[in-house]
Amino acid sequence: MTQTIDPATLPPNIQAILRKPSPASQYLGLEFLECSPEKGHVKVAYQASDQLCNLWGGIHGGMVAAIMDDVLALAFGLTINWGQITPTLELKTTFLQAARPGRLLAEAFILRRGKSISFAEAELRSADGELLARASATASIVTLKPKEGSKA
DSSP states (O other): OOBOOOGGGSOHHHHHHHHSOOHHHHHHTEEEEEEETTTTEEEEEEEEOGGGBOTTSSBOHHHHHHHHHHHHHHHHHTTSOTTEEOOEEEEEEEEOSOOOSEEEEEEEEEEEEOSSEEEEEEEEEETTOOEEEEEEEEEEOEEOOOOTTSOO
16 A cells, blocks of 8 residues: 655655756656655645646646656656656657546556566556556666766
């Protein structure tokens, strides 16, 4: 069972994301809820504003895909070490129903982590639990090289 975790117990890269979320995550309205690093599972909420909408009042499909990429990145982040990143190689999003502004809930699960590639899936639901979208992603596991002159 997934449980709420003290941020200090999370992997260092997740702590860093929570201390200083990316501008994209802030724009999407990210709120970290819970996770299980052992299971590679993360649950977050997004406060989707009207700024994410198309002319018909639904959240633009590209914004839904961005939300899915964001939650998947958090799941990938549970499985890597400090100094590693997981750039998305492939993202497939299936739109099942129009997402509307307001609170959205997203969960992502690591399916398999290899030495250099990781696979995950995610779901996006409305606040009342209606399934809005599903996504799958493949990410590369990259170890960053220290900058010249910095201490490793």
